[in-house]
Amino acid sequence: GAGVSQTPSNKVTEKGKYVELRCDPISGHTALYWYRQSLGQGPEFLIYFQGTGAADDSGLPNDRFFAVRPEGSVSTLKIQRTERGDSAVYLCASSGKAGGPHEQFFGPGTRLTVL
Amino acid sequence: AQSVAQPEDQVNVAEGNPLTVKCTYSVSGNPYLFWYVQYPNRGLQFLLKYITGDNLVKGSYGFEAEFNKSQTSFHLKKPSALVSDSALYFCAVRDIRMGGGSQGNLIFGKGTKLSVKP
Numbered sequence: 001g002a003g004v005s006q007t008p009s010n011k012v013t014e015k016g017k018y019v020e021l022r023c024d025p026i027s028g029h030t031a032l033y034w035y036r037q038s039l040g041q042g043p044e045f046l047i048y049f050q051g052t053g054a055a056d057d058s059g060l061p062n063d064r065f066f067a068v069r070p071e072g073s074v075s076t077l078k079i080q081r082t083e084r085g086d087s088a089v090y091l092c093a094s095s096g097k098a099g100g101p102h103e104q105f106f107g108p109g110t111r112l113t114v115l
Numbered sequence: 116a117q118s119v120a121q122p123e124d125q126v127n128v129a130e131g132n133p134l135t136v137k138c139t140y141s142v143s144g145n146p147y148l149f150w151y152v153q154y155p156n157r158g159l160q161f162l163l164k165y166i167t168g169d170n171l172v173k174g175s176y177g178f179e180a181e182f183n184k185s186q187t188s189f190h191l192k193k194p195s196a197l198v199s200d201s202a203l204y205f206c207a208v209r210d211i212r213m214g215g216g217s218q219g220n221l222i223f224g225k226g227t228k229l230s231v232k233p
Contacts, residue, residue, distance in 0.1 A: 004158070033220060042119075042205050042223030043159070056219055091158065101147050101166040104221060106158035 002026070004107035006092050012113045013082055021077040021110045025094030032075050033104060034067055035091040043091050049075060082114045117142045119208050121224035128196045128231055136191040136227045138206030146208045148189040149221060150180055153203040162204075165189060176200070196231045203228050 005024040013019050025032050031050055035043035045059040049069045057067070064082075069075040079086055089111050093104035118141045128134045140146055147166055151159040163174025170182045180191045189206060207221040 045220035
């Protein structure tokens with residue numbers, strides 16, 4: 001079956017611009033997560049959704065970052081006024097349920113480069 | 116605070132030899148522990164997890180991991196390494212909070228690059 005998909009695979013933008021990153025989770029998965037992975041580091045948690053609502057957004061670095069999941073499936077991570085420090089690979093993951101013993105299934109990521 | 120440590124940036128082994136990738140953790144309660152592998156330009160792939168029960172967990176591609184509560188470790192192992200095992204390996208933990216329930220997100224180590232030479 002289809003896994004988690006993310007678009008675009010690569011995004012190059014200029015400092016100060018607005019970007020949207022999209023995630024399509026595995027069909028039927030209720031939990032969706034966003035992580036950010038910088039070079040040489042492990043993924044760092046940003047936000048996760050249980051259904052349509054953000055269950056935990058404590059990892060978002062500041063108010064320039066926002067994410068939505070209006071219909072409980074596809075999610076969009078939005079970054080306003082991008083900065084060079086936002087350059088990273090943004091990973092999306094989904095799982096059948098949130099938390100507990102349930103493993104997360106990751107997409108290939110979106111590589112964001114802010115010039 | 117919860118954390119995961121992978122003390123080795125890189126592990127080099129010869130094909131056919133056993134391999135170990137180390138992981139230690141620190142959580143406030145009992146942990147759920149995971150190993151993931153990342154190949155170049157690809158997402159993380161789930162290998163195995165420890166929930167409860169037997170301390171030796173078997174996973175995909177012949178990998179296994181041993182949970183050691185007293186040493187707070189969860190080392191990844193494979194009896195005979197393959198060149199195709201060369202990749203980046205991440206250990207992760209999800210904390211089980213007192214009173215039940217758990218946070219949704221995983222906390223990852225910084226990763227260990229495994230290089231298997233023919």
